[in-house]
Amino acid sequence: xxxxxxSCVPHxxxxxxxxxxxxxxxxxLSLVTGAVxxxxxxxxxxADSAESVASRSPASLARLSIEELSEIEISSVSKRPExxxxxxxxxxxxxxxxxxxxxxxxxxxVLRLAPNLQVARSSSNGYAISARGFNDDNANKLLVMIxxxxxxxxxxxxxxxxxxxxxIGDIERIEVVSGPGGTLWGANAVNGVxxxxxxxxxxxxxxxxxxxxxxxxxxxxxxHGVALGDDGAVRVYAKSFRFDxxxxxxxxxxxxxxxREQAGFRADWGKASNWTLQGDIYQGDAQALSRPQRNTSxxxxxxxxxxxxxxxxxxxxxAYFDTYKRRQEGFFTEDLDTIDIDAQHHFQLGSAHEIVxxxxxxxxxxxxxxxxxxxxxxxxxxxxxxxxxxxxxxTIQPRTKLTLGLKLEDNSYTGLEYxxxxxxxWKPDGQALLWAAVSRAVRTPSRLDRGLLVFAPxxxxxxxxxxxxxxxxxxxxxxxYRGQPRSDLSYSVSTxxxxxxxxxxxxxxxxxxxxLGNGVRARTEGIEAWGGYQVHxxxxxxxxxxxxxxxxxxxxxxxxxxxxSGNSNDPKHQFTLRSSWSLPRDxxxxxxxxxxxxxxxxxxxxxxxxxxxxAWPIRKNLELSFSGFNLLGRHAEFGAxxxxxxxxxxxxxxxLWAL
Amino acid sequence: MGTVMHPLQCVAASIAFMLWLAVDANSAQAAEPLxxxxxxxxxxxxxxxxxWPPLAFSSPTSPIVLCVVGEDPFGPLxxxxxxxxxxxxxxxxxxxxxxxxxxxxxxxxxxxxxxxxFDLLKGSPVLVVTDTQGGNGVINFVLRDNRxxxxxxxxxxxxxxxxxxxxxxxxxLAVKPRGPR
Numbered sequence: 016x017x018x019x020x021x022s023c024v025p026h027x028x029x030x031x032x033x034x035x036x037x038x039x040x041x042x043x044l045s046l047v048t049g050a051v052x053x054x055x056x057x058x059x060x061x062a063d064s065a066e067s068v069a070s071r072s073p074a075s076l077a078r079l080s081i082e083e084l085s086e087i088e089i090s091s092v093s094k095r096p097e098x099x100x101x102x103x104x105x106x107x108x109x110x111x112x113x114x115x116x117x118x119x120x121x122x123x124x125v126l127r128l129a130p131n132l133q134v135a136r137s138s139s140n141g142y143a144i145s146a147r148g149f150n151d152d153n154a155n156k157l158l159v160m161i162x163x164x165x166x167x168x169x170x171x172x173x174x175x176x177x178x179x180x181x182x183i184g185d186i187e188r189i190e191v192v193s194g195p196g197g198t199l200w201g202a203n204a205v206n207g208v209x210x211x212x213x214x215x216x217x218x219x220x221x222x223x224x225x226x227x228x229x230x231x232x233x234x235x236x237x238x239h240g241v242a243l244g245d246d247g248a249v250r251v252y253a254k255s256f257r258f259d260x261x262x263x264x265x266x267x268x269x270x271x272x273x274x275r276e277q278a279g280f281r282a283d284w285g286k287a288s289n290w291t292l293q294g295d296i297y298q299g300d301a302q303a304l305s306r307p308q309r310n311t312s313x314x315x316x317x318x319x320x321x322x323x324x325x326x327x328x329x330x331x332x333x334a335y336f337d338t339y340k341r342r343q344e345g346f347f348t349e350d351l352d353t354i355d356i357d358a359q360h361h362f363q364l365g366s367a368h369e370i371v372x373x374x375x376x377x378x379x380x381x382x383x384x385x386x387x388x389x390x391x392x393x394x395x396x397x398x399x400x401x402x403x404x405x406x407x408x409x410t411i412q413p414r415t416k417l418t419l420g421l422k423l424e425d426n427s428y429t430g431l432e433y434x435x436x437x438x439x440x441w442k443p444d445g446q447a448l449l450w451a452a453v454s455r456a457v458r459t460p461s462r463l464d465r466g467l468l469v470f471a472p473x474x475x476x477x478x479x480x481x482x483x484x485x486x487x488x489x490x491x492x493x494x495x496y497r498g499q500p501r502s503d504l505s506y507s508v509s510t511x512x513x514x515x516x517x518x519x520x521x522x523x524x525x526x527x528x529x530x531l532g533n534g535v536r537a538r539t540e541g542i543e544a545w546g547g548y549q550v551h552x553x554x555x556x557x558x559x560x561x562x563x564x565x566x567x568x569x570x571x572x573x574x575x576x577x578x579x580s581g582n583s584n585d586p587k588h589q590f591t592l593r594s595s596w597s598l599p600r601d602x603x604x605x606x607x608x609x610x611x612x613x614x615x616x617x618x619x620x621x622x623x624x625x626x627x628x629x630a631w632p633i634r635k636n637l638e639l640s641f642s643g644f645n646l647l648g649r650h651a652e653f654g655a656x657x658x659x660x661x662x663x664x665x666x667x668x669x670x671l672w673a674l
Numbered sequence: 675m676g677t678v679m680h681p682l683q684c685v686a687a688s689i690a691f692m693l694w695l696a697v698d699a700n701s702a703q704a705a706e707p708l709x710x711x712x713x714x715x716x717x718x719x720x721x722x723x724x725x726w727p728p729l730a731f732s733s734p735t736s737p738i739v740l741c742v743v744g745e746d747p748f749g750p751l752x753x754x755x756x757x758x759x760x761x762x763x764x765x766x767x768x769x770x771x772x773x774x775x776x777x778x779x780x781x782x783x784x785x786x787x788x789x790x791x792f793d794l795l796k797g798s799p800v801l802v803v804t805d806t807q808g809g810n811g812v813i814n815f816v817l818r819d820n821r822x823x824x825x826x827x828x829x830x831x832x833x834x835x836x837x838x839x840x841x842x843x844x845x846x847l848a849v850k851p852r853g854p855r
Binding site: 076079081082084085086217218220242245246323358372373374375376401402403425635636673 | 686820
């Protein structure tokens with residue numbers, strides 16, 4: 016579905032990440048055209064006063080600050096009037112300013128900015144990314160979308176992070192929801208949603224070029240945008256980069272270097288109706304440990320239309336096509352084509368109800384081939400997914416909103432699944448929000464769950480997909496509080512209890528082999544907390560904390576033996592601390608400290624590391640930055656010793672040039 | 675027993691229904707009065723964030739003149755918005771004029787959808803505000819996401835001796851930076 020309508024976070028409002036007030040000078044603004052709104056946007060209080068003022072006399076508008084003025088909805092027909100300040104969910108928004116100041120050049124590295132995500136690098140080109148546990152190379156309980164295009168693979172419901180990329184400088188924001196995505200999001204939003212939203216082409220007129228050279232990576236990227244008349248614009252971009260090998264603990268190369276090239280475009284036009292057409296094309300090749308070289312390529316095209324009407328209703332249609340090839344000759348190949356269409360309609364019912372409903376259909380055809388060790392059966396498949404959803408946000412009284420939603424999803428394997436959720440939000444005042452939610456989510460079977468074939472040497476047992484593998488189920492209970500007690504301080508605390516059943520297990524099938532079954536149950540309890548404090552005008556500090564406890568057991572009817580784990584390898588806690596200084600002469604210094612506890616199996620020691628970036632405008636429109644990563648020494652993040660990669664101190668120089 | 679609709683058919687029917695809604699729905703696009711109230715409020719605020727050269731004023735207490743050039747979409751909104759506004763010790767006064775020139779005595783000039791004849795201004799320090807996306811004013815109003823936002827051309831501002839505060843630049847949707855001197 017389209018990122019705009021599904022977004023629970025409006026443009027420019029950003030409470031969780033706090034309203035940072037870095038001094039941003041014109042030269043820098045040109046580099047982050049249109050972005051700065053997030054960096055200085057008013058938080059809940061301002062948004063609230065802006066709302067209430069909208070109904071008052073025009074003269075009273077004069078008493079608002081200029082930021083507040085920029086937040087007033089002039090016709091109150093916003094598609095999803097829900098603001099982050101009002102969202103009854105654990106949502107963190109990564110802003111453009113955050114991204115610019117962190118020095119990250121890839122999407123997974125940018126995601127480290129979200130305190131409610133677990134990001135672990137498993138090799139130069141591999142990442143394990145999840146929310147609320149169940150992290151794995153193939154972490155399968157997350158919905159990841161890039162401008163409305165779903166990017167998890169039906170092969171194993173995980174994301175191949177080596178093929179997901181955007182022009183980093185054109186990201187408008189990334190919304191990260193931890194916990195079930197509720198009714199409005201697409202399929203697979205079990206433990207969380209990552210929604211990457213790029214800027215409208217109307218906001219990227221001009222040229223931006225970036226070059227990076229470092230001890231681990233080198234890359235070039237450029238974007239050029241032009242206006243098309245008064246109400247339209249188009250941009251094109253291209254990027255290319257190379258990452259070097261990493262080393263094992265014993266100092267040998269792990270053979271994981273990779274190259275990648277990507278190009279794309281986006282056009283936005285229209286005044287009454289908004290049209291978007293965008294697409295990307297990419298290719299990459301990666302060394303893959305001891306396996307054959309992996310070649311990836313793909314392309315996608317998205318068309319979106321949306322319109323708002325006078326009666327506070329709105330419509331959106333979106334269709335996309337996505338194709339990719341993943342080739343490791345002699346080991347495994349996958350070709351996947353996806354066609355997806357979605358529609359969404361929202362309207363007011365009386366004065367107290369806001370209804371959103373819609374539906375979508377997706378068809379995915381894939382072709383796999385495999386060699387000695389494993390295969391998928393059947394080798395080719397056609398999967399369909401259809402959903403219908405409806406949600407009512409009921410304003411019971413001015414301070415209290417109740418949201419009831421239901422999604423029906425029909426998939427090729429298990430037929431109809433239903434996913435309801437109930438959320439309640441109470442705003443004791445304009446600066447705080449208390450919310451609670453109960454929701455049910457399912458992870459429908461992937462190709463792997465049903466059709467995996469792991470060949471064994473003669474005499475040894477094989478592992479097979481379970482022909483009766485059912486959807487994994489989650490019931491989630493959440494309670495959260497967000498507040499901004501002062502204009503310079505904001506924070507969010509969410510607690511959750513996730514109860515899972517029918518998680519994947521390996522069951523003996525009676526004939527000496529093993530099949531995938533649904534024999535594991537789990538319970539995760541945790542706390543996610545983050546906040547931001549503006550120490551003074553030029554110094555902001557952000558902190559994030561994640562605590563979680565997991566317990567696993569086998570269902571009574573499970574025949575599985577050993578330790579129940581449910582394909583997860585999670586730390587009990589992680590902590591991040593970021594400091595952003597604005598220095599004299601428009602320089603800026605950013606430090607990011609990250610501490611992640613040990614992973615149980617395969618065991619990875621806990622680590623603490625520090626990244627730093629010093630940015631310096633050497634001329635108008637030309638910024639030079641110097642970044643240091645893993646400054647506290649080498650560490651591993653994921654995978655089994657001694658084969659896994661370790662990440663050592665690395666440095667990079669980056670030049671950003673805006674025309 | 676009737677046949678139960680297959681879920682796929684059900685979804686297809688729903689999407690068809692919404693397509694029908696899209697075609698059928700009323701597309702009237704009347705200007706919202708609130709839009710101009712917000713723009714008026716902005717116009718009354720902008721002077722707080724702009725430094726004019728000393729010679730732009732005849733005395734330290736002479737007013738900041740806010741001109742509406744040509745067609746006036748504001749009616750009384752601008753007077754209401756500027757009523758209690760005072761930038762430092764200068765009062766704000768509203769004036770309506772037909773054409774903008776260097777002798778108009780304007781410090782802020784709202785020119786609506788017209789493009790600005792900067793040649794007529796001859797470099798005089800006027801904060802020209804247009805109402806079009808991609809306009810050539812120093813500040814251009816833009817409707818974005820159902821909100822009134824604006825872009826700033828700091829280069830043109832500099833050429834006319836205007837200093838725009840970083841706070842205003844921060845709130846702008848986009849900024850054209852000052853060129854090298």
